[in-house]
Amino acid sequence: MSKPRAHTGGDGLGDLIGLEYLDTSPEEVRARIAVTDDVRQPAGLVHGGVYAAIAESICSAATWLAVHEDGMAAMGQSNNATFLRPITEGHVNAVARPRHRGRTTWVWDVEITDDRDRIAALIRMTVAVRPV
Amino acid sequence: MSKPRAHTGGDGLGDLIGLEYLDTSPEEVRARIAVTDDVRQPAGLVHGGVYAAIAESICSAATWLAVHEDGMAAMGQSNNATFLRPITEGHVNAVARPRHRGRTTWVWDVEITDDRDRIAALIRMTVAVRPV
Amino acid sequence: MSKPRAHTGGDGLGDLIGLEYLDTSPEEVRARIAVTDDVRQPAGLVHGGVYAAIAESICSAATWLAVHEDGMAAMGQSNNATFLRPITEGHVNAVARPRHRGRTTWVWDVEITDDRDRIAALIRMTVAVRPV
Amino acid sequence: MSKPRAHTGGDGLGDLIGLEYLDTSPEEVRARIAVTDDVRQPAGLVHGGVYAAIAESICSAATWLAVHEDGMAAMGQSNNATFLRPITEGHVNAVARPRHRGRTTWVWDVEITDDRDRIAALIRMTVAVRPV
Numbered sequence: 459m460s461k462p463r464a465h466t467g468g469d470g471l472g473d474l475i476g477l478e479y480l481d482t483s484p485e486e487v488r489a490r491i492a493v494t495d496d497v498r499q500p501a502g503l504v505h506g507g508v509y510a511a512i513a514e515s516i517c518s519a520a521t522w523l524a525v526h527e528d529g530m531a532a533m534g535q536s537n538n539a540t541f542l543r544p545i546t547e548g549h550v551n552a553v554a555r556p557r558h559r560g561r562t563t564w565v566w567d568v569e570i571t572d573d574r575d576r577i578a579a580l581i582r583m584t585v586a587v588r589p590v
Numbered sequence: 591m592s593k594p595r596a597h598t599g600g601d602g603l604g605d606l607i608g609l610e611y612l613d614t615s616p617e618e619v620r621a622r623i624a625v626t627d628d629v630r631q632p633a634g635l636v637h638g639g640v641y642a643a644i645a646e647s648i649c650s651a652a653t654w655l656a657v658h659e660d661g662m663a664a665m666g667q668s669n670n671a672t673f674l675r676p677i678t679e680g681h682v683n684a685v686a687r688p689r690h691r692g693r694t695t696w697v698w699d700v701e702i703t704d705d706r707d708r709i710a711a712l713i714r715m716t717v718a719v720r721p722v
Numbered sequence: 723m724s725k726p727r728a729h730t731g732g733d734g735l736g737d738l739i740g741l742e743y744l745d746t747s748p749e750e751v752r753a754r755i756a757v758t759d760d761v762r763q764p765a766g767l768v769h770g771g772v773y774a775a776i777a778e779s780i781c782s783a784a785t786w787l788a789v790h791e792d793g794m795a796a797m798g799q800s801n802n803a804t805f806l807r808p809i810t811e812g813h814v815n816a817v818a819r820p821r822h823r824g825r826t827t828w829v830w831d832v833e834i835t836d837d838r839d840r841i842a843a844l845i846r847m848t849v850a851v852r853p854v
Numbered sequence: 855m856s857k858p859r860a861h862t863g864g865d866g867l868g869d870l871i872g873l874e875y876l877d878t879s880p881e882e883v884r885a886r887i888a889v890t891d892d893v894r895q896p897a898g899l900v901h902g903g904v905y906a907a908i909a910e911s912i913c914s915a916a917t918w919l920a921v922h923e924d925g926m927a928a929m930g931q932s933n934n935a936t937f938l939r940p941i942t943e944g945h946v947n948a949v950a951r952p953r954h955r956g957r958t959t960w961v962w963d964v965e966i967t968d969d970r971d972r973i974a975a976l977i978r979m980t981v982a983v984r985p986v
Contacts, residue, residue, distance in 0.1 A: 470630040471637040474606055498602040499650065505603040506646040506666035511639025518631065534638035535959070536932060536980070538670045538802055540829055540846060542822045557844060558806045562958070565804055565844065580821060580829065582804060582846060584932070668800060668848070670934055672961055672978060674954045689976060690938045694826070697936055697976065712953060712961065714936060714978060716800070734894040735901040738870055762866040763914065769867040770910040770930035775903025782895065798902035802934045
């Protein structure tokens with residue numbers, strides 16, 4: 459599946475890290491990136507900022523998709539990532555699920571796994587919803 | 591100033607977003623990136639993942655610099671970013687200060703400002719320190 | 723069910739707010755408190771610190787139960803609470819589930835609900851595990 | 855100094871843990887509690903929920919004081935606590951400083967110290983500001 463055509467511009471950082479959307483439904487968004495040197499930190503592990511960036515991209519885009527027809531914009535308000543286990547190769551796989559769809563904020567939980575389904579990181583994203 | 595030559599490899603994501611170290615002392619690390627389309631999200635604002643990535647890079651590198659001669663590694667454990675005001679152009683400027691230098695964790699506060707010194711984001715990073 | 727007899731002392735703050743354990747298994751801990759004026763803030767809503775305190779008590783106690791026979795102690799390292807909907811009466815119901823059981827840290831997700839099963843708060847707790 | 859007479863009711867949890875306001879200015883709020891068994895967890899340390907509760911009380915009250923004359927209410931939106939060093943006796947001392955005073959959210963940094971001025975915890979609070 460192609461990425462949500464949500465905005466006028468492209469997702470610069472998403473494109474830069476090779477973010478690929480796999481599935482987008484109201485209850486779940488799946489996306490992934492392939493691990494290359496571009497997303498590794500100096501010790502060879504996937505850079506923690508990559509997990510945060512993936513969560514930020516997919517939660518903001520999915521919130522925007524759901525609210526923009528009502529004239530609302532969606533913008534990250536907080537991004538809290540906890541790192542549990544490094545990923546060094548294969549893919550960084552992300553699943554985001556909405557936990558709260560409020561009038562002014564949406565809250566998402568994102569699970570990051572490696573290709574053996576082991577949890578690498580957990581991210582809780584709050585996305586602000588505001589009139590354009 | 592060049593970036594800390596901390597590890598065998600380069601900082602893939604740091605390089606990708608153009609991270610430039612300005613100053614590194616035990617009490618403070620300053621770094622920045624120039625805003626280009628590569629770090630913008632679809633609405634034209636700097637992508638929230640960029641703030642998280644900068645914090646992750648500089649806090650991990652600075653912790654590593656301080657502990658690696660004792661045979662320790664440094665690795666992000668949590669990265670909590672709060673977004674306050676968008677940046678759309680100029681630079682993303684970061685200052686990181688250590689708040690706690692423990693035996694097993696270091697805690698850093700990172701302030702992100704725009705070129706007019708307005709706070710754009712606050713990040714609290716916990717870096718785990720472990721034997722190599 | 724009585725609370726985990728984990729330590730030499732009682733759980734002062736847990737007792738103060740009337741924390742009652744309902745069920746403790748390796749996969750899930752359930753607990754609750756009754757809403758009284760003691761746990762309300764000035765506007766009549768349950769005080770946000772109560773949600774954080776419940777999560778702290780049950781995750782620390784449950785981690786301790788699992789690791790103390792190996793000579794380890796458990797101690798809160800971070801407690802990240804997101805508040806979604808106020809509770810004003812009835813009970814504050816908590817379910818905690820472990821998301822990561824590492825050698826040095828355990829990570830828990832806690833859901834707080836009101837008596838109509840609506841989510842009031844989400845808390846992510848990291849508990850440090852260290853030799854006594 | 856007495857606590858902010860902010861609302862119609864009392865601060866139940868604040869009163870329960872003995873919260874005492876020392877100083878309230880637009881730039882800083884100082885408060886403390888005395889350590890008793892009521893605020894200890896089973897191992898004898900001050901309960902992590904106490905730090906979160908103090909931060910929640912003082913940041914919400916101080917935000918309310920600043921915005922209520924404009925017909926706005928203040929309500930905790932997130933409370934992120936990082937624990938650095940246990941307190942076992944004396945006082946839990948808190949200083950809260952506003953980092954952002956936005957139209958819809960205020961962000962506060964709270965430092966918790968023991969009586970020897972050592973940092974015990976750092977809390978970042980986001981308080982939502984909404985029309986009553």
